[in-house]
Amino acid sequence: MLLKLAWRNLWRQKRRTLLTASALALALFLSLLTRSFQEGSYNANIDNAARFYTGLIQLQHPEYGESSSIDDVVSGDLEQFPYLKNMNGVSHILPRLESVALAAADDRSKGVLVLGVDPEAEDRYSHISSKVSSGYFIDSDSHAVLLGEGLASYLKLNVGDEIILYGQGYRGQTAAGLYTVKGLLHFPVKALDNQMVICRLSLLKSYTVLGIKSLLGYCTPTLLST
Known part of the structure; x- marks a missing residue:
């Protein structure tokens, strides 16, 4: 009713x-x-x-989270982790080396995140080459670097210009490297766009020859994508 x-x-x-x-x-x-x-x-x-940064899964030394020490890192040689390739749900395995440095150009400087990657493997995973808005993507023999557009704008740099990266050596000394900007990247995440520097993995490892061994202290070299 x-x-x-x-x-x-x-x-x-x-x-x-x-x-x-x-x-x-x-x-x-x-x-x-x-x-x-x-x-x-x-x-x-x-x-x-x-x-473009953390990966979905990171492998690192058990003590690294507490110590952040260069002595507590894992190898970037993926051949030492054969079992990872057989894990269900794992589609990509790639090494990365990450650290912080001071980037400088002329009278401007800024703290940046430096990411060392395997260019071919990284592009297969993140398709990062599609984010290149100016210039070219790096290759396995490149001595150049890629910058986020926001960082390049702040430092007033363009493709072909040079950037200096300052770091701290293993015994506390200052070490520096001079690199050419090969390309600019447009990251959808502003925090990355304003502070990211990307180079090939072997180039970042070569910092140890220059004395910037402390760059390895921020290493989380093996990353997985599920």
């Missing part, structure tokens, strides 16, 4: 009922659409940060 009365009452004023129902439907649609955009942007940011 109550349902019948409610149904009749709804259609007693058809225009009012249609307007109310339309307003509720529109509000629900906009709410779901906004939530979808929000969740999509969260997922995109997480995916971008994982692909």
